[in-house]
Amino acid sequence: MAEHEHVRVAVVGSGFGGLGAAVRLRREGITDFVVLERADSVGGTWRDNSYPGCACDVPSHLYSFSFAPNPDWPRTFSGQRHIRAYLEHVADTFRLRPHLRLNSEVKKMSWDRERLRWVVETSSGTLTADVVVSATGPLSDPRVPDIPGLDSFPGKVFHSARWDHDHDLRGKRVAMVGTGASAIQIVPSIQPEVGRLTLFQRTPPWVMPRVDRPISRFERALHRQLPFTTQLRRGLLWGIRELQVQAFTKHPGELGFVEQLAKRNMARAIKDPALRAKLTPDYRIGCKRILLSNDYYPALAQPNVDVVASGLTEVRGSTLVAADGTETEADVIVFGTGFHVTDMPIAERVVGADGHTLAETWKGGMEALRGASAAGFPNWMTIIGPNTGLGNSSMILMIESQLNYLADYLRQLTVLGGRVALDARPDAVAAWNGMVQERMQRTVWNTGGCTSWYLDASGRNTTVWPGTTAEFRRATRRVDLGEYDVLRPVEQGSTPVTPAQEAAI
Numbered sequence: 001m002a003e004h005e006h007v008r009v010a011v012v013g014s015g016f017g018g019l020g021a022a023v024r025l026r027r028e029g030i031t032d033f034v035v036l037e038r039a040d041s042v043g044g045t046w047r048d049n050s051y052p053g054c055a056c057d058v059p060s061h062l063y064s065f066s067f068a069p070n071p072d073w074p075r076t077f078s079g080q081r082h083i084r085a086y087l088e089h090v091a092d093t094f095r096l097r098p099h100l101r102l103n104s105e106v107k108k109m110s111w112d113r114e115r116l117r118w119v120v121e122t123s124s125g126t127l128t129a130d131v132v133v134s135a136t137g138p139l140s141d142p143r144v145p146d147i148p149g150l151d152s153f154p155g156k157v158f159h160s161a162r163w164d165h166d167h168d169l170r171g172k173r174v175a176m177v178g179t180g181a182s183a184i185q186i187v188p189s190i191q192p193e194v195g196r197l198t199l200f201q202r203t204p205p206w207v208m209p210r211v212d213r214p215i216s217r218f219e220r221a222l223h224r225q226l227p228f229t230t231q232l233r234r235g236l237l238w239g240i241r242e243l244q245v246q247a248f249t250k251h252p253g254e255l256g257f258v259e260q261l262a263k264r265n266m267a268r269a270i271k272d273p274a275l276r277a278k279l280t281p282d283y284r285i286g287c288k289r290i291l292l293s294n295d296y297y298p299a300l301a302q303p304n305v306d307v308v309a310s311g312l313t314e315v316r317g318s319t320l321v322a323a324d325g326t327e328t329e330a331d332v333i334v335f336g337t338g339f340h341v342t343d344m345p346i347a348e349r350v351v352g353a354d355g356h357t358l359a360e361t362w363k364g365g366m367e368a369l370r371g372a373s374a375a376g377f378p379n380w381m382t383i384i385g386p387n388t389g390l391g392n393s394s395m396i397l398m399i400e401s402q403l404n405y406l407a408d409y410l411r412q413l414t415v416l417g418g419r420v421a422l423d424a425r426p427d428a429v430a431a432w433n434g435m436v437q438e439r440m441q442r443t444v445w446n447t448g449g450c451t452s453w454y455l456d457a458s459g460r461n462t463t464v465w466p467g468t469t470a471e472f473r474r475a476t477r478r479v480d481l482g483e484y485d486v487l488r489p490v491e492q493g494s495t496p497v498t499p500a501q502e503a504a505i
Helices: 016-027 080-093 183-190 217-225 227-249 252-269 273-279 296-300 345-349 395-416 426-440 469-475 499-504
Strands: 005-012 033-036 106-112 117-122 125-134 156-159 173-177 196-200 305-308 312-316 319-322 327-329 332-335 380-382 421-424 484-490 493-497
Touching: 005 016, 005 117, 016 033, 016 080, 016 395, 106 345, 125 395, 173 183, 173 327, 183 196, 183 296, 196 319, 217 227, 227 252, 227 469, 252 273, 252 296, 273 296, 273 305, 296 305, 380 395, 395 421, 395 469, 421 426
Parallel strands: 005 033, 005 125, 125 380, 156 332, 173 196, 173 332, 196 305
Antiparallel strands: 106 117, 117 125, 312 319, 319 327, 421 484, 484 493
8 A cells, every 4th residue: 555644633624613623633732633625715614605694693702612712703693704704713823724735625535444544535635544533514515406307497506505606696586495594594685686586485484583783892892801701701692592402302392482472573574464374384493493584574575575385396497386386487596405414425435444434334324422433433533423413502512522522532542552543332322322312302303393404314313412512511521431442453454452451451
C-alpha cells in the first residue's frame, strides 16, 4: 500500500460540528489534524443556505458556542449572513485556517484492519488518519422528490439550499413546494416581487409568532464590558427551553394550550375561513417542528398568492399538477423539501471493519452508541449522529456535549497507548438504542399523529433526542470502556480485546 500523509484526526465538514471539533482538538493540545471541506469556504448549512429571508429559529446567544460568545449579535434571532460571519470568526480566532483543506470532498473512507487506521480518499488526494470525526451534518444534502415530468419543465428549478441568485423572480409565476422552516421564510421574502406565488402544501405547519427585535447598542456594549451578562442571557434562554422538554417528551397533552395560541396567531392574519381551514394542521403541535414567523400568514393572505392544500405529483411542461388535481402554470419551481436526514449520503462512503458501508449497516435504521459510535466502525465518531436532534432548543448544546465525548475518547486512546482503536460493542449500541426508542414511545414526535422528517422509512424516530440537553450532557461526559472492544494490531490483523483482557495485558 502506498504511503500517504497521515494525521491523528481527520474531521469531515466545517460547519458548527466540524469547527467545534477542531477547536476542541486544539484545546486538548492536539494539532495533528485536518478539516476536510468539500466547498471553498467554511460554514456548512449556513454557507449553503442563502435563500431570501434565511435566518435561525433559535435565539442568537443560544445558537453559538459557549466557548466563543458573541456580544455583538445584531438581532435576537440572527440571519444567515451574520451566522456565517460568526463561523468565519471562529475559524480565525482559534487559528483553524492552517488545518482546513477546502475543495476536498470525501469520496470514500475505509478502515484498514491491519494498520488500525482510516484511509480517506478525497477529491484533492488520499490521506490516512487514526481517528475520523464525521461532522457533515444532517442538513447538508438537499432532497428533491422524484416528480414525474420534472425533467421536461421548461423553466428554472432549484432547491432552497442551492438558491440561484442570478435568476430574477420579479414578475414570474413561482411555485414553492414544501412548507418547512425554509419555505416559511422564503414565501414572505419573495411574495412582494413575484407575479404569482403558488404554495404546494402537503402538510400545514404550526406557526407561532417570532419574538425578534434588534439588539440595542446598550445591550451589546453591556455584553462586551461585562461578559457574565452574555452567559446569564444564554443561561436563561437555555433554562426556559429545558422546562419545555417534559411537554414534548412525557406529556404531549399539555401542548393543547400552545395549539390555541397558534390558532389565534393564524386568525389574526388569515380572515378567509376557507384559507384558514387549509392552513390548520390536524396533528398535535410539536409533532413536526414548530415554526416561527410574523410574516408567513400575512404573505399567504395576499392576492397574488395561492395555497394548494396538496402535494405536487406531476409536471406537464409548464403545468404543475397536485395530488388533488389542481393545475397551476409556473415559470420557476423552488423546492423547500428538506434534506437527506435519515439516509445521509456520507454513510454510503464509509466502509467499516467487515467491508460493509455504514449505509448497509444502517439499512434497518440509524443507531449509534451515545449518538457517536457505530459498531464495526472503529475510531469513527459522528457529530449530530442518530437521536441527537432537538425539537425545541439549540443544536449547539448537543454538539458541545458530543465534543466532550470526543475529547474523552481521544484521552482514552492515549491512556491505552500504542496503536489502538475502540470499536463500539454491538450489545452496547443495542442497549443505548433500546433505551432511546423506549423513551421515544410517548413523545409528541411519535404520538402526535404526523409524518415528519424525524422518522425514517420504517417509521422509526432515529433523529430526535427524547430528553433534556442536560441529560445528554451527563450521558456523554465520559467514555465507558466497557461499551467498547479494544483493538490492537496482531500479526494477521487485529482482534477485539475486552476491557478486562486489556487490563491484564
